[in-house]
Amino acid sequence: MLCPIEVFVFHAVSDRYDEKLNQRADWTPTDEFKTNILALKDKYHFISLDEAFQKLRRDLIRTINYAVLTCDDGFASVMDILPFLEKQQIPVTLFVNPKYMDGVSKREGYTDNPQYILKDEMWNLRSPMITIGMHGYEHNDATQMSKEEFAHSVEKCMSILEQHPQYVPFYAYTWGNYSPMTQQVLIEKELIPVFTDGESNYRYRQGIGRKPIDSYYLKKKVIN
Numbered sequence: 470m471l472c473p474i475e476v477f478v479f480h481a482v483s484d485r486y487d488e489k490l491n492q493r494a495d496w497t498p499t500d501e502f503k504t505n506i507l508a509l510k511d512k513y514h515f516i517s518l519d520e521a522f523q524k525l526r527r528d529l530i531r532t533i534n535y536a537v538l539t540c541d542d543g544f545a546s547v548m549d550i551l552p553f554l555e556k557q558q559i560p561v562t563l564f565v566n567p568k569y570m571d572g573v574s575k576r577e578g579y580t581d582n583p584q585y586i587l588k589d590e591m592w593n594l595r596s597p598m599i600t601i602g603m604h605g606y607e608h609n610d611a612t613q614m615s616k617e618e619f620a621h622s623v624e625k626c627m628s629i630l631e632q633h634p635q636y637v638p639f640y641a642y643t644w645g646n647y648s649p650m651t652q653q654v655l656i657e658k659e660l661i662p663v664f665t666d667g668e669s670n671y672r673y674r675q676g677i678g679r680k681p682i683d684s685y686y687l688k689k690k691v692i693n
Contacts, residue, residue, distance in 0.1 A: 471672075473671050477538055478679045479681070480540065481546050482498075503553060522639075525672055537562070545590075564641040565601065566604050566606060566626075568606050572585070595634065606623075606629075611646060647664065647676075
């Protein structure tokens with residue numbers, strides 16, 4: 470028997486939706502997020518992304534239902550739910566865009582700053598329950614770049630984030646968009662690709678699939 474490892478992704482979590490700070494598809498109300506997580510915890514044993522990667526590479530038999538929690542973009546609101554996740558002993562990998570950790574640079578489609586975790590806040594995250602991965606430097610679509618442009622973006626992102634003591638060599642594609650070219654770049658740089666393709670993971674095959682649990686996608690798609 471080989472149970473799959475489910476990897477879930479969320480984005481912004483806050484008590485109130487603010488169109489200046491978030492897009493509707495990227496936001497989950499705090500209470501709903503906690504309800505979803507507790508429901509998932511009843512079904513799965515949560516492990517870190519790196520532990521999941523090792524299991525996907527090595528396990529021949531897997532009888533426990535494992536799950537992994539990840540978060541994209543590094544929105545500032547996520548800081549408020551990290552204590553809840555730590556209390557529940559749920560590891561989380563934050564995939565961030567280091568350009569926006571300065572509190573000044575503005576990402577297209579968002580109007581107010583700072584809306585991202587700032588660099589000092591990020592560097593103070595030292596809990597073993599939290600790891601930091603890559604989500605591109607500027608949150609640009611990797612498939613719209615040349616190989617040289619994408620490689621440069623990855624290098625710039627890595628040069629900043631690999632200094633963090635909780636850094637892990639995983640790269641989550643923005644909007645889940647990738648191509649054979651982007652895959653080749655990540656392989657060359659010894660990075661593990663992470664998708665948002667709705668797939669379950671049985672063995673490691675060219676990357677790790679994820680399922681969204683943002684409010685936009687409705688609880689029943691994940692939990693029921």
